[in-house]
Amino acid sequence: MDTMKDFVEVMDYFSNLAKRCYSAGVDTSCQNSSYFHCRNSSKCISYHRVQDGFSDSYYNVDETFDACQFNDSKRFRCKSYTNKCLSPIAVGNDVRECSDAEDEIYVYHTNSVALTPFPFLCNKNRVRDWQLSREDDRAAENCDWWPCDTPYTHCNNAWDCPNGIDELNCSDTICQFNKHECINQQTSLSYCLPVTNMFDNIIENCSKLTIERKLYFGNETNDLSEYYYSWNISKCITSEKICRHHSQKSLEHNDVCLQQTDFLKHSFKLDVCLIRNKDYLCTIRYGLRVLRNFHILITRRSGYFPKPNINISVSSITKTKQKKMILSNINIKYLGYCHQGIVVLTDVNQTKKCLCPPNYFGNRCQWQNQRISLTLQFLLRTKISLMNIFRIIIMLIDEQGQIVGDHEQITYMPVWDRNTKYNIYLLYQNRPKNLSINYSIRIDAFDKITLNYWISWYLPIPYSFLPVNRIATRLHIHDIEDRESCSLSCGNHGQCMRYTNNKSLFFCQCEHGYSGPKCNIH
Structure with a gap:
């Protein structure tokens, strides 16, 4: 034990020494x-690296220094900490640099004016709503009139509506129209429960601080209204x-289910x-709502668009077996046949063919392709909105600027x-590549x-003579500069x-429909 302690101390010493170096x-x-x-x-560093969220000096001087003295209008000034002016790279980097995290709330800027991202408004995050209200009292007002089922909440794997209608008919569910997926933890069986057969247990007094809701399922035809509330009676709960x-009347709309903020305490x-x-x-598949990043344009939310009405004559519970991964038997002699590729059997004679990845070729994927292995990361050092969308074109060109390979x-x-x-x-266009050509890469960005x-x-x-270049x-990405x-x-x-x-x-740079070194090819 003493030896391990000494070893840890030695490692800490060298780690600290390396950091100092x-x-x-x-x-x-x-x-x-x-x-x-x-x-x-x-140590000397660029002024742009002062208060940028990264410590560049051993004693962290660059992050504790008052960068507001620079009088740089491009810096973000913390309202909760007046002596802190952040470099633009420190804004929206998932690290709270300001005391009230306003540098993470306002994650994009336009003409140096801070804007509140729309999905953050009335998202039932008490901490963030409180921070927004400190900056702008109008940002989070009238949240009770906001729908609980929106493009920001639909199919986000959490119930934002009390009856979970925001999680119905999602593309990643195994259940059919208007049914909730429910899994029995003991038998590992999945059920699809129609919302028309779901019930809430009637609660005697909702004025208590902690009230426990209970959900039930039933096919009974007798009147249960004294002790249970049927979800089939109303679209909204x-x-x-x-x-x-209940002492307070809830806001209600005939067509749209509104947020029920009083359910947060239940x-x-x-x-x-x-x-x-x-x-x-069983247990409903989706859990209670938790704070998560807003990924709006995702495939599983495609179910937000209205679907055609389906008449269900008989309300029933559907039982499905848990999905299991089934791996078909693979002949071991095929595993190494294609080296770096995948073997497929074709026609009635079961002829073996190889599907090769881009970096290999040959009838059995046994040879490497001459290629450029390119790794790119884009950084936005500008005032343009983070919501901009860019189309990036990557081209392999020759000395004349002509595309001579992949793009x-x-x-x-x-x-x-x-x-x-x-x-x-x-x-490259040819195999092997033409060694007399000086290849290079051109990258264009378009809005x-x-x-x-x-x-x-x-x-x-x-080193163009190498068969494989790694870059x-x-x-x-800057603002559009004067040409x-x-x-x-x-x-x-x-x-x-x-x-x-x-x-x-x-x-x-050629106009649309023209190409060539001098843009003379139509």
Whole structure:
């Protein structure tokens, strides 16, 4: 035990020593006036790295320094901590730099005016609603009139409506129209419960601080209204409908189910019991609502759009067996046949064919393709909205700027993809590649909504004699800058443009429908 303790101490010592080595310097002052001097660490760093959320000096001087002294209008000033002005990169990075986390609430800016993201309004997160109300009293008012089933709450794997109608008819459920999936924890059987046969136990007094709702299922035809409230009576469930004595009248609308904020204080078990004998039947698949990131444009929410009405003549409970992964028998002699690929058997003779990944070729995927293995990450260092959507085009080009191999395109949305790294293969046009050509990579960015050209980058390919080149880089997306004139003649259907990361290089940006080095090919 003592030896382990000594070993841990040694590791801590060397870890601290390594941190001191890479975060301390030997500069007594900075020769460049655009650098910030970390006095205790004797290190010079760019002013942009002061209060950017990352410690660049051993004693953390760059993060504790009052950056508001720089009088930089591009910095974000914390309202809860007046001596803290954050670099734009520290805003919306999932780390609370300000005391009240306002740097994480206002995650995008337009013309230096902070905006409240729409999904954060009335999302039943008490902490965030309180923070919003401190900034703008109108931001979270009248939340009782907000629907509980919206594109932001529908099919998010949590009940935002008291009867879970926001989780009905989702694309990832195994149940049919207007049925909740329910799993028996003991038998591992799944049930599909029609909402028309669901009941709430009538609660005597809802004025208590802790009230426990109980859910039941039944096919009974007799009158149960004295002790149970049937979900078949009304589309929406409110407190006054399931409480025998309720002092406050709930807001209600005929067509839209509104948020029921008073349900937040009620304990709600998602276990379902049978009415006839009170025995446990199953547990609803989705849990209670918890704080989560807002991913709105996802496939499983496609069920939000109205579906055609289906007449169900007989209300019944559907039992389905739990899904099991079934792996068919695979002949072991096929496992290594295609090396890096997948073997498939074709025609009646069961002829073996190989499906090769992009980086291999051959009848058995036994040879490597000559290629560029490219890893990209985009950084937004600008005031443009994080809600912008960019279409990124990646091309393998020759000295004339012509595409001579693969090209790929990706869609980049900063609000969701800011930490995403894209791994791309670019294959050469010929096999083997032409060693007399100096290949390079050109990357164009367009506004996906307007299709307007935005910016371009140039990436050289070092050591072109290698069969495989691996390149990893970060590309900064800036505001659209004033176009600098350049000397390249691009004819009547093109415009000379400079690469944003290498101003000494330029190319012809052709109009729609034209191509070629001089944009003269229609």
